[in-house]
Amino acid sequence: MTDGKSTFSRRSMLTGLSAGAGLAGLSAISSAKAANLPTPEIVESFDVVVIGTGLAGTAAALEAASSGARVAVLDKASENRAGGNSALSAGIIAMPASASSADSAAYLEDFVSKGQGRGNRAIYELMAQNTRADVEWLRTNGAEFTAQGTMPPYRIATVTTAPGPYMGMPRTLAGLRNRIEELGGHFFFDTKAKHLVLNENGAVAGVRAIGSDGVIELAGQSVVVTTGGYAANPQIIAAYSDPNAEALMVRGIDWATGDGLRMAGDVGAGLRGMGGIMALHIAAVDAVETAAGNPFAALPYCISVNQEGKRFVDESRGYVAHGKAVLGQPGQRASLVFDQTIAELPATQTTMATFRRLGIDIIEASTLDELAKELGVPSDTLAATIADFNVAVSGGAAPEASPPKAALARKIERAPFYAFHPLAPGVTLTFGGLMINDNAEVLEADGRVIAGLYAAGEGAGHVFYDDYVGGGSLANCLVMGRIAGREAALAG
Numbered sequence: 001m002t003d004g005k006s007t008f009s010r011r012s013m014l015t016g017l018s019a020g021a022g023l024a025g026l027s028a029i030s031s032a033k034a035a036n037l038p039t040p041e042i043v044e045s046f047d048v049v050v051i052g053t054g055l056a057g058t059a060a061a062l063e064a065a066s067s068g069a070r071v072a073v074l075d076k077a078s079e080n081r082a083g084g085n086s087a088l089s090a091g092i093i094a095m096p097a098s099a100s101s102a103d104s105a106a107y108l109e110d111f112v113s114k115g116q117g118r119g120n121r122a123i124y125e126l127m128a129q130n131t132r133a134d135v136e137w138l139r140t141n142g143a144e145f146t147a148q149g150t151m152p153p154y155r156i157a158t159v160t161t162a163p164g165p166y167m168g169m170p171r172t173l174a175g176l177r178n179r180i181e182e183l184g185g186h187f188f189f190d191t192k193a194k195h196l197v198l199n200e201n202g203a204v205a206g207v208r209a210i211g212s213d214g215v216i217e218l219a220g221q222s223v224v225v226t227t228g229g230y231a232a233n234p235q236i237i238a239a240y241s242d243p244n245a246e247a248l249m250v251r252g253i254d255w256a257t258g259d260g261l262r263m264a265g266d267v268g269a270g271l272r273g274m275g276g277i278m279a280l281h282i283a284a285v286d287a288v289e290t291a292a293g294n295p296f297a298a299l300p301y302c303i304s305v306n307q308e309g310k311r312f313v314d315e316s317r318g319y320v321a322h323g324k325a326v327l328g329q330p331g332q333r334a335s336l337v338f339d340q341t342i343a344e345l346p347a348t349q350t351t352m353a354t355f356r357r358l359g360i361d362i363i364e365a366s367t368l369d370e371l372a373k374e375l376g377v378p379s380d381t382l383a384a385t386i387a388d389f390n391v392a393v394s395g396g397a398a399p400e401a402s403p404p405k406a407a408l409a410r411k412i413e414r415a416p417f418y419a420f421h422p423l424a425p426g427v428t429l430t431f432g433g434l435m436i437n438d439n440a441e442v443l444e445a446d447g448r449v450i451a452g453l454y455a456a457g458e459g460a461g462h463v464f465y466d467d468y469v470g471g472g473s474l475a476n477c478l479v480m481g482r483i484a485g486r487e488a489a490l491a492g
């Protein structure tokens with residue numbers, strides 16, 4: 001590490017042996033003949049260069065700067081659009097319910113089972129160990145959270161950035177950026193990282209980027225890739241997950257194009273967890289307010305019906321299982337139906353308050369017949385669906401319903417009746433990404449460490465498989481971002 005001042009230096013130690021080798025066969029991600037940008041005259045030198053200002057990048061930069069490293073953070077977005085999908089998110093972080101080993105174990109089990117045993121257990125273990133402490137660390141750096149909550153049926157606790165869901169992240173991230181600047185960190189906005197730079201030993205030692213003044217190079221003794229996922233890159237999704245990628249709505253930022261996967265891939269990084277619909281988080285949401293118009297809190301208590309007025313999924317399996325099930329329904333549309341008793345539950349109240357704040361209509365009807373007309377579904381079918389479901393509800397579940405509902409089942413019987421309608425599926429986040437180890441070092445496909453290169457967040461660690469526990473992605477970004485920042489600073 002060098003002293004605390006920002007220095008400009010002529011390019012000396014870096015040889016510019018950058019991208020180009022690529023990952024044969026992964027043409028959707030790696031530009032096999034990536035053109036190198038010309039060598040700029042001026043190279044600005046830092047200890048750690050972080051690419052991306054989402055939660056993973058912010059946590060990495062703050063951790064590295066707190067340990068005395070000179071840190072640069074670049075983002076292709078402008079400052080008023082900083083923060084990536086993290087800024088757009090609900091701000092919910094999943095953590096163990098207490099510091100006890102029993103609650104840590106329950107948290108780990110919930111994550112492992114949600115991913116059918118095929119998520120990244122090593123990262124879940126790090127999340128179980130560190131998330132509570134890392135949330136406190138954010139607090140000591142000025143972040144504010146709502147009171148600890150729960151997310152049934154999981155045995156996890158949640159905190160949400162204040163003042164509440166979908167409201168707190170831009171302010172939280174801006175406060176953390178101020179803190180990084182107080183510690184001497186530098187931000188470069190409107191600056192798109194194009195490729196990594198290797199030194200004479202083959203270690204990653206900088207980033208070449210295009211900013212408003214042209215090509216720049218930020219030299220760093222280590223580089224942290226926190227560029228997020230690839231939900232807005234239909235080329236990658238079509239190649240790995242779904243040939244109909246162009247037809248899928250994108251819920252988040254439309255510049256989440258997997259740049260870090262390509263850049264790191266060009267210097268040999270391995271990828272995992274990219275294949276199939278299992279690599280996508282899909283939620284059925286309002287088609288206009290695609291980000292916050294997500295009735296996830298109310299969903300497990302409601303019944304979901306398709307355009308034929310029929311149930312088609314166990315709603316208690318959560319909003320990802322629901323979103324993927326809607327993909328297979330006629331017209332890819334669904335309606336969440338509930339009654340006045342369900343409307344009075346705190347979880348439903350939260351969703352209704354969010355929808356009203358956003359100006360999204362909530363259908364309300366005094367009879368089921370009227371509700372069916374509002375939804376455009378056959379009245380007799382909806383009535384039969386609800387009657388059959390009500391008969392099957394017993395002890396908070398509906399095991400004999402078709403399809404069965406394992407938990408949180410409530411009868412739909414007390415007027416008025418409501419619906420969140422219509423809901424359509426959109427990609428929230430992507431699960432595949434760069435291979436990393438416990439120290440957030442980026443790995444080649446054969447497990448070798450790429451010296452000088454670290455990665456964290458949505459695009460690293462192939463953390464989730466098929467589904468995730470809500471709040472899990474920000475927990476991963478926080479925990480692994482902080483580890484990446486610590487290790488990158490130590491390497492300097």
Ligand SMILES: Cc1cc2nc3c(=O)[nH]c(=O)nc-3n(C[C@H](O)[C@H](O)[C@H](O)COP(=O)(O)OP(=O)(O)OC[C@H]3O[C@@H](n4cnc5c(N)ncnc54)[C@H](O)[C@@H]3O)c2cc1C
Nearest residue numbers: 052054056076084085086092193228252457458471473474
């Ligand atoms: C609507 C919505 C709600 C969500 N709510 C939650 C929630 O409540 N809890 C939860 O756990 N998860 C939630 N998620 C998922 C979660 O928000 C993301 O997985 C997480 O924020 C990703 O963080 P990140 O730091 O990895 O990437 P991001 O936050 O996406 O940040 C990546 C940054 O890298 C920048 N970048 C990309 N390429 C380049 C480049 N070439 N050069 C320079 N900069 C680049 C981008 O501009 C961006 O600023 C939600 C997602 C969405 C879309």
